[in-house]
Amino acid sequence: MLIKLFANLRAFAKDGRVEVALPPGATVRDALAHLFALTPALQEHVIDPATGELLPFVQVMLKGRLVRDLQGLDTPVGENKEMAIFPPVAGG
Amino acid sequence: MMLGGYANHLAHIDLTNSTVTYSPIPEGYTRKYLGGRGMGVKFVFDNGPKVEALSPDNLLCFMNGPVTGSPVNMSGRLAVVTKSPLTGTITDSHMGGFSAARLRWAGFDGLLVKGRAANPVYLVAENGQVTINDASGLWGLGVRATVKALREKYGKDASVMAIGPAGERLVHFAAWLNEDDRASGRGGTGAVGGAKNLKAIVVIGDRKNTPKPADERKAEFEAAQKAGLKLIMEGGLTAPNKGGLSVYGTNVLTNILNEAGAFPSFNGRISHFEQGYEISGEAFKEHLVVKEPVCHACPVHCKKELEVKEGRWKVRTESMEYETAWGLGAMCGLADREPLAYMLDQCNDYGLDTIEMGVTLAMAMEASELKLTDEVVNWGDAEKMSELIRTTAYREGLGDILALGAYYAAVKLGNPDIAMSVKGQAIPAYDPRGVQGIGLGYATSNRGGCHVRGYTIASEIAGIPFATDRTVTEGKAELLKIFQDLFAFTDSMDVCKFATFSEGAAEFAAQTAALTGIPFTPEEAMKVGERIYNLERYYNNLNGFTGKDDTLPKRFLTEPATHNSEGMLSQLHVMLPEYYALRGWVDGVVTEAKLKELELI
Numbered sequence: 296m297l298i299k300l301f302a303n304l305r306a307f308a309k310d311g312r313v314e315v316a317l318p319p320g321a322t323v324r325d326a327l328a329h330l331f332a333l334t335p336a337l338q339e340h341v342i343d344p345a346t347g348e349l350l351p352f353v354q355v356m357l358k359g360r361l362v363r364d365l366q367g368l369d370t371p372v373g374e375n376k377e378m379a380i381f382p383p384v385a386g387g
Numbered sequence: 388m389m390l391g392g393y394a395n396h397l398a399h400i401d402l403t404n405s406t407v408t409y410s411p412i413p414e415g416y417t418r419k420y421l422g423g424r425g426m427g428v429k430f431v432f433d434n435g436p437k438v439e440a441l442s443p444d445n446l447l448c449f450m451n452g453p454v455t456g457s458p459v460n461m462s463g464r465l466a467v468v469t470k471s472p473l474t475g476t477i478t479d480s481h482m483g484g485f486s487a488a489r490l491r492w493a494g495f496d497g498l499l500v501k502g503r504a505a506n507p508v509y510l511v512a513e514n515g516q517v518t519i520n521d522a523s524g525l526w527g528l529g530v531r532a533t534v535k536a537l538r539e540k541y542g543k544d545a546s547v548m549a550i551g552p553a554g555e556r557l558v559h560f561a562a563w564l565n566e567d568d569r570a571s572g573r574g575g576t577g578a579v580g581g582a583k584n585l586k587a588i589v590v591i592g593d594r595k596n597t598p599k600p601a602d603e604r605k606a607e608f609e610a611a612q613k614a615g616l617k618l619i620m621e622g623g624l625t626a627p628n629k630g631g632l633s634v635y636g637t638n639v640l641t642n643i644l645n646e647a648g649a650f651p652s653f654n655g656r657i658s659h660f661e662q663g664y665e666i667s668g669e670a671f672k673e674h675l676v677v678k679e680p681v682c683h684a685c686p687v688h689c690k691k692e693l694e695v696k697e698g699r700w701k702v703r704t705e706s707m708e709y710e711t712a713w714g715l716g717a718m719c720g721l722a723d724r725e726p727l728a729y730m731l732d733q734c735n736d737y738g739l740d741t742i743e744m745g746v747t748l749a750m751a752m753e754a755s756e757l758k759l760t761d762e763v764v765n766w767g768d769a770e771k772m773s774e775l776i777r778t779t780a781y782r783e784g785l786g787d788i789l790a791l792g793a794y795y796a797a798v799k800l801g802n803p804d805i806a807m808s809v810k811g812q813a814i815p816a817y818d819p820r821g822v823q824g825i826g827l828g829y830a831t832s833n834r835g836g837c838h839v840r841g842y843t844i845a846s847e848i849a850g851i852p853f854a855t856d857r858t859v860t861e862g863k864a865e866l867l868k869i870f871q872d873l874f875a876f877t878d879s880m881d882v883c884k885f886a887t888f889s890e891g892a893a894e895f896a897a898q899t900a901a902l903t904g905i906p907f908t909p910e911e912a913m914k915v916g917e918r919i920y921n922l923e924r925y926y927n928n929l930n931g932f933t934g935k936d937d938t939l940p941k942r943f944l945t946e947p948a949t950h951n952s953e954g955m956l957s958q959l960h961v962m963l964p965e966y967y968a969l970r971g972w973v974d975g976v977v978t979e980a981k982l983k984e985l986e987l988i
Contacts, residue, residue: 301642302631302669352623352850359647359821359951361848364856379646383623385849385888386637386668386689386709387815387838 296372298330299379300337307337317372323355324368326378341380352383390417391600391608392453392902394496398517400510402583403443403502407517412496418905418915419986422496423452423881424479425919427468430499431477432922436929440472440575441557441582443503449490449548449588452881453903456491456683457598460616461883463488463683471574472582473559473743473792474811474835477926478574481878483690484567486546488683492592504584509537513591522586526555529736534566537589546590551738553780554581558790560743564735567680567690568705572740574812574834575792600902608901615886615894619686622889624849627686632885635668636676636691637709640816642667643848645717647857648951649821651814652717653766654749655807655942658818659950662722666712675724680705687885693728700725700769704732713816714745718807719752719772726769730776737780744779746813747793748772750806751785759800760785804941810835810932819943819959821952822847824855824863827962830937831867831975833923839884841870851888860958864965872916879919918985921970925977925987934975937963 298313305311315329331338343350348368355362356379362370372378389395399408412426420426427450434446448468455462465487471478490498494515507522525533533549541547547566554561554577561577564570571577580586600608619625624632631639644650645663652660664670671691678692692705707728715730716722734741748764755764762785764771778786788796793813797806807814812835819826824843832840843866847857855862877887877895886895892909900907907915927936938944939957948955967973971981982988 299646302635302639303629305669350623354643354848354850356643356646359649361854361857363850363854364858379643381643382631383629383849384631384635384639384643385624385845385851385885386632386640387842387844387884 296326296375297377298326299377301379301381302384304337304340304380304382307334321372322368323357323362323370323372323378326372327368340382354381355379356381389601390903390905391604392457392598393417393422394491394494396494396515397496398498398512400498400500400517400519401502402500402504402508402519402585405504405519407519417453417903419918421452421876421879421899421915423450423455423879424466424468425875425879425915426450426497427466427479428477428919428923428926431468431470432926436926438470440470440475440579443501443583445470445579447500447576447579447583448497450497451487451491451495452879454880454882454898456488457902458612458684459882459898459902460612460619461682461685461886462880463685464881464883465490466878466881467563467571467576469576469579471834472557472578473575475930476810476834476932477923478576478834479878480571480573480576481881482548482563482565482569482571483682483883484546484565484569485683486548486565486590487881489546489590489592491598492594492596493590494596498588500583500585502583507584507586509585509587509589511541511589511591525586527552530564530738531736533587537587538566541589541591544591547587549587549738550577550580551736551780553738554578556780556782556790557581558739558780558782559792559795560740562738562740564738568735569682570735570740572742573837577738598902601904604901604904611894611897611901615890615898618889618894619886624851624888625687625885627688632689633687635672636689636706638668638671638707638712640709641712642669644817646951647821648948648953649818649857650713650717650816651807651818653720654718654753654805655818655940657950658821658948658952660717663717665722666716666724666727671707671724675728682883685883689885695725695728698725700729702729702732704728704735707731710816711741711745714742715748715772718745718749720766721769721772723769726773730773733773733776737776739776739780742815743792743813744776746807747789747796748775750793750797751775751789753805754797754800754802757802757805759802807940807942808836809939810936812836814940817844818948818952819939819957820948820955822857823860823958823962824867826939826943826957826959827863827966828867830939830959830963831966833920833927839874841867841874842884843867843870845888852891858955860961864962864969867966868969871920872913875916875919876912879915918987921977921981921985922987924972925982928976932975937975
């Protein structure tokens with residue numbers, strides 16, 4: 296799976312992109328674990344160590360859907376080949 | 388009771404007769420309409436809703452709110468309120484930078500301009516007095532040259548708001564801009580200035596006149612201000628130098644909306660721009676951003692100044708906003724940053740709204756493809772776009788048609804369905820098929836297509852004040868009404884929208900109450916917002932606007948989105964009845980009962 300990082304998270308990987316190999320049945324949580332194994336410094340910018348869940352306003356997107364609107368980090372990755380992670384972003 | 392915050396001083400400028408008179412704020416207006424947008428709307432309403440937008444009789448208000456120019460953070464905003472030549476609705480458009488603060492420090496809550504000068508004029512506002520001055524030497528100049536000339540005359544601490552050639556020629560989406568390139572962009576308020584032969588307003592104000600609360604509320608005010616600042620400094624979305632808005636500016640949104648497949652591209656025919664990253668805040672920061680300017684009392688620094696150092700598109704300008712990059716970029720199929728920076732600068736100097744300009748050019752590209760134009764306008768043709776921006780400002784050839792804005796230009800070209808507009812004003816950069824609530828917001832906006840009447844994106848994408856699913860309709864009517872009413876209040880304080888990313892009605896009511904002495908509770912603040920929203924709607928109803936106008940471009944209702952929002956259409960027909968029920972409106976019309984409830988009749 297290709298994981299795309301945006302804004303200040305891009306600095307944690309070349310061109311903001313990381314490839315991870317996931318087993319069948321993997322969840323978003325599993326994908327993040329694989330990602331952090333390759334980019335350990337990224338974890339504190341994405342996950343709240345106290346809860347193990349996403350930090351406030353950090354968004355993970357799977358085929359355009361924010362996983363917070365699905366099953367959170369337990370959302371199955373399924374057939375999706377890409378995932379995107381955004382730090383808190385707003386504007387307009 | 389003497390209220391804090393306010394100057395309690397309005398200037399009434401009659402350009403036909405070259406007279407200026409002054410008055411305090413009318414009794415009761417502060418409690419009911421607060422200031423800024425709300426009070427401007429009331430003055431424009433009182434001036435008569437049937438007025439022709441470009442006639443001398445239209446009223447053009449430059450309004451401060453009670454916290455403008457105070458220590459309240461992000462309070463550097465003023466509202467330009469008038470009847471719009473673009474839409475025929477009431478409109479208000481807000482400008483940042485330091486013009487608003489200086490206007491308050493110069494001793495004004497507002498400048499109310501009416502009539503038409505026999506020859507071009509500019510105003511000077513200083514020490515509670517306004518003078519009318521000859522601008523014949525400035526007429527024809529761009530915004531930059533106008534600002535430069537007037538600052539040479541009045542000093543570098545003078546703020547200057549000006550129109551450019553577009554406003555002079557009554558381009559229906561002409562803007563007011565100031566020395567920092569901050570714009571009251573939307574709705575064509577610059578054309579109303581042009582119709583009055585009003586070229587510029589010079590504001591000279593001393594910071595020592597910063598508005599203060601009464602002595603007995605000093606501690607309360609300081610506590611309210613500090614509480615707000617703490618939330619901004621620690622807020623996930625506003626914290627300075629962390630993550631999104633502060634580091635990359637508003638254009639940090641491009642990638643997340645594009646990834647969602649909710650980024651209208653090629654005039655909305657698709658909802659994802661393959662080269663989106665190239666025009667995102669991240670890419671501009673890496674390649675072109677040279678400075679991060681500020682507005683009054685703002686720690687966020689979201690403005691991004693750009694420089695193209697050499698070549699065809701050599702330019703230095705600010706600020707590349709999300710909407711600008713989208714309108715001139717994705718909507719037109721252009722992914723080249725340097726011409727985008729150049730065209731932003733053109734719009735700023737000619738005095739044009741970049742959203743309307745981008746969407747109008749995208750419409751022209753589709754019209755050209757459909758053989759509706761004599762001139763060929765190809766997708767992504769930067770040279771042609773730049774030429775059309777100039778000819779629009781100067782109203783030459785096809786530009787004279789484009790000067791009407793996307794919708795009325797499309798009508799003239801023979802196919803209104805290719806204009807991505809609501810009530811005659813172009814939509815902004817969120818696809819209403821992929822983000823359901825914002826589509827309802829566009830449709831029900833009182834000033835035509837607009838995201839900042841009710842910014843449901845905050846919830847549907849960013850997750851504030853709580854997260855909602857962008858793909859569903861449930862709860863969106865209620866969410867939108869809350870945002871619309873809250874923003875009507877904050878626009879009347881007048882504080883930046885981005886303050887609402889970290890503060891809520893409780894903080895805004897506390898700041899306003901402590902400064903003014905009017906005991907606003909959060910509930911009363913929301914009621915003031917509701918009253919303003921209904922007064923705007925009533926104004927529009929009196930101009931013939933009804934539920935038939937609360938709609939979206941046909942494309943978003945019938946042509947499915949693509950990419951990661953594939954197959955989605957706006958479910959406006961589901962949300963609109965729920966919204967009307969919550970508002971107490973019948974077919975988009977404010978009822979007499981609602982007007983009475985809100986003390987509007």
